Amino acid sequence: MTGKVRTRIAPSPTGFLHLGTARTALYSWAYARHHGGEFVLRIEDTDVARSTQDSTDQILASMHWLGLDYDEGPIYQMQRLERYREVIAQMLEAGTAYHCYCTPAELDEMREAQRARGEKTLYDRRWRPEPGKVLPPVPEGVPPVVRFCNPPEGDVTWNDLVKGEITINNREIDDLIILRPDGVPTYNFAVVVDDWDMAITHVFRGDEHINNTPWQINIFRALGAPLPQFGHVPVILGDDGQKLSKRRGAVSVTAYEENGYLPEAMLNYLARLGWSHGDDELFTREQMVSWFDGSHLSKSPAQWDAAKLAWVNAQYIKAKPDDALAPLVAAQLQKRGIAADERLPAICALFKDRCETTVALADWAAAFYADVTPSEADLAQHVADAVKPVIATLAEKLASVAWEKVSIAAAIKEVLAEHSVKMPVLAMPVRVLLMGTPQTPSLDSVLAIFSREKVIERLKRA
Incomplete structure (x- = not known):
């Protein structure tokens, strides 16, 4: 490989950053970092009607949460x-682009006639200048579009980084519009100029873009610009077997943050959705x-x-130091109006092995800071x-013992001996009264984190 590797991610701010784009961003970022290259963030906001600032903000927040740092950007197409x-003007002068004055009605009529003849619906190039061809008279009051002079014959072939060699015949594609009447470029044109200007060397993207690639390669060649290498990664399917997308049931990246997932776990899981390194299931960013x-x-x-994903997240929660986990759980508690204190790292240490998310960990922690209401069924049973x-x-007994785990454990044993009962007989009801559930870690460990006053107060509700 010669020259510096430069990759990019270019989401459209017409909705949240969905998981497929996040995975593509991860692959692009990791490839650049692996090769000591650079990673660029570009916001493709030329869909003016649907682009919003909220979507842009959410994209930037998602990239930040995932830790996918970029060397340039965000760069906005608008x-x-x-x-x-400027490039359009050069193409018009060079004869690689031309004005087209077809109205929407004329284009509809053209396609209907092609369908009636059993043909593929392609623009018939009626406004494309050619030697000896007489063009229609320019109609009044019709703002033109600019179309690209796509080669009418031959094949477009590229060696895809994922799919291998792909060939599409130029007869399968037509002279696409590259500039709308309002002066805003279309996707396939703007992306070429951007990748050219930004010296992008490798483009990873979803394989729904394969059909766009021949147009883009032909535009690169018309501009005399170097071609990047393309890698088209397969789509992510949802539970229903259909493509997971922001229009079909996908959840935003930031929703996973809100729901208690760790960014390092999300990156690990996303990486394995279409890439592998032997049998490794869990790995760090540095390893990737x-x-x-x-x-x-x-x-x-x-x-x-x-x-x-929940299993992967659980592994990362178990491995995360308690002092690093506590602020994340504190943020979840804060959403519930609960202020945590210095006990939270110890609470995390005690309960994190039982939790798949920081939300679940906050559910356990909440019992130490807010009142609990055991269910009638648990009270009746235990x-x-x-x-x-x-x-x-x-x-x-707990009213007078030293308030630490060993002394609390000794007090519990004394009570069991005094009443000739086994541990479950006492432990289950105490857990229900203290935590609102009969299942917790060891009773002495739980009691030791509570204040003496809170324990006695809740036990006296029996």
């Missing part, structure tokens, strides 16, 4: 209109950068698996009249 028009050389990308669609004297004895 701030580059003069550049596009070290391994991601563009090979081992799958040619087949990947299936989104919410349960697998806090029976027969066990209430045992609970009362425990409350009595």
Whole structure:
């Protein structure tokens, strides 16, 4: 490989950054970092009617949360209109583009006639200048578009980084519009000028763009611009087997942050949706950068698996230091109007092995900071009249013991011996009264994190 590797991600701000685009961003970022290159963020906002600032903000927030740092950007296409028009003018002068005055009605009529003849619906090039051809008279009051002079014959072939060699015949594509009447360029033109100006060397994107690639390659060649290498990654399928997209049930990247997923877990899971390194399931960002050389990308669609993502996230939560986990759980508690304190790291240490998300961890932590209301069913099943004297004895003993785990454990054993009952008889109701559930980690560990006053107060509700 010669020259500096430069990759990019170019989302459209017509909705949230969805998971497929996030995965493409990850691959582009990792490839650039692997080769010591540069990664560019471009916002393709030429769809003026549908682009919003909220979507742009969400894209930037998603990239930040995922930790996909970019070396240039964000670069906005709408701030580059003069550049596009400059290139259009050069193409018109060079004869690689031309004005077309067809009205929408004429185009509809053209397509209907082609369909009636059983032909593919393609623009018939009626306004394309050719030697000896007489063009129609320019109609009054019809603003023209600018079309690209696509080669009428021959093949477009490229060696795709994912799919291998792909060939599409030029007869399958037509003279696409590259500039609308309002002076705003179309996607296939703007993306070429951007990639040219920004010296992009490698383009990773979804394989829904394969049909756009021949046009783009032909425009690159018409401009005398160097071609980047293309890698088209397969789509991600949802549970229904259909493409996961922002129009079909996909969830935004930031929604996963809100729902308690860790960015490092999301990156790990996204990476494995279409790429592998042997049998490695869990790996760090640094390992991925070290391994991601563009090979081992799958040619087949990947299936989104919410349960697998939850498992991956659980592994990262277990491995995360308690002091680093606590602020994330504190943020979840804050949404509920609960202020955490210095006990939170210890709470995280005790409960994180049981949790798939920081939301679930916050559910456990909330019992230490806010009132709990055990269900009637749990109270009836576990806090029976027969066990209430045992609970009362425990409350009595806990009122005077040293408030640390060893002493609390000793007090519990004394109560069990005094009443001749086994641990589950006492532990289940105490857990229900304290935590609102009969299932918790070891009772002495849970009690030690509570204040003495809170424990006795809740036990006396029996």
